[in-house]
Amino acid sequence: MNILDNDRYLADIRKALDTVYDPELDQSISELDFVKGISINQGRVCVTLGLPTYWCSPNFAFIMMEDIDQALSSLPWVKQVRVILDDHESSTRLNAGIAEHKTFPEIFSESPGDLEKLRRTFAEKAFYARQKYIVDLLTRDGLNVADWIPGNWKELKRHLTTSREGQQLWDRYYLLAQKLGIASGDHDPAITGTSGKAVTGEMWERHFHQLRLITLNMESNAHICRGLLRVRYQPEGRSPLVSLPLVDQS
């Protein structure tokens, strides 16, 4: 292993971390600057997370930590993954639990509820938010969305893939539709509820109102979270600390 390998490994890790999302904000943990440090040593990777507050919901922290563990474990050269959450009320329990691959109820037996249901709820909200951004872009491009809906996936792709921004929105929306099991073949309706039911003209006004509210809620929360993270971990503009072994021992 040499320094160039490390660069490549680091790029792999960054790419994997880009796919891990804060479920509540629907932004990647890299974008949100939650990654405080990455270390690599002979195929062993350790990622340290810092969240906006000491009190951030442990269930969301768990989801992100579990997703990091999975995303990194799938890299072929990775032998072992450690995920460390710093400065959090449940750090000790979460760090140990994730290392032992425990489920959320195994770590927090006192916490009622169903984590998978929570994941689904937030994936549904994210689907609507992504739909809202698509509708906004189509409207800016001069399409009368109220007349066009529900459209189909083929038309949607044609509308969106002409620009980079559109392509990104399409990728994100399509990915989540697949994850939620919403039919997304060429002729399936493109603007739907999370059950896959087409949104029709008479439903549109109320539906759009709800999209707006969901997006506003998400963006407002993100604004608070980003600001709290910034003041919590001053100085500003820090980037993830990368600690690599100085001497290659392999």
Next chain:
Amino acid sequence: MVKTADGEEIFVVDGHVALWDGSVANQKNRHGAEFIDCFYDYHRNLSPKEWLWPHDKFIHYDEQTFIHDVFEEGSVDVAIFQPVGLTDFYKEPFGNVAKNYALAQKYPGRLIGNGYFDPRDGEEGLERLEQWAKDYHLQGVKLYTAEWHGSSKGYRLADPWTQRYLAKCLQLGIRNIHVHKGPTIKPLNMDAFDVSDVDDAASAFPELNFIVEHVGLPRLEQFCWIATQDPNIYAGLAVADAFIYTRPRYFAQIISELLYWLNEDRIVFGSDYALWHPKWLIDMFLNFELPEDIAQETGVQLTKDIKKKILGLNAARLYQIDVPARISELQHDVIGQRVHQAG
């Protein structure tokens, strides 16, 4: 009273203030330090620079500071204490009902001291609520459904014991139930910010008013949907109104959604002092105008009359304040005279 640009004087009720003790001496454990530090991060995050406090002042400020900031500098007429005990984290309660009451006694007509309860305290808690209602003339309570209590990390308004406490409130004439559904505390329940339990309680107790503090901000969309179902659900603006400085467009969107889904009679201003100073919040709110595109999209307006309701008249109705009578009373009290002399 605050003056609008056209010279009209407006009556202001600050629906959410505190006189907390987060001092190191009062902290029981690390959680106590982390709790007040998290508040401080909110303060640093959303305040204009000229209103920032040093950390040592923020964790514990005195009564004079409170009176000066809220009433003299802040031009608030009446303020409502929304205390939270947090006795798992602090030796003396973080928000102290007895201390608040003592201060309210010193300045008649200026302060309303709410209490709080925790349904997990069972029979003993019911007795204490009754005693407090008698001793402190409670008109309202503040509830933290995500508060820890031994091994329990939260409760819901639909729980049978909570229902018993709410029935007790009704019996004791405590009509205003302020429910903290917002960020900053220690959620461990699967979805501690879920607001659907407010819907259950509001339907079961139509005579009580449920003021959802921080407009359920982590779940604003859910809050708006349930608030359309129950006419006795109100929006407490604390935290959301602090966006007016850092993100005025979000604030505009939030306030217009609230006007659309609830209405102008069910929105209540609160500074959350000392998280934020009421002076800048009130000034910015008075001068605030909805951007044209947002007004058009939601079809709502934020007129001066609506601002008057949000800033004072709505809370006055909830707490049965006779506004003209109270205004003339307060002009002559010790604070009113000081404000008058300062010109």
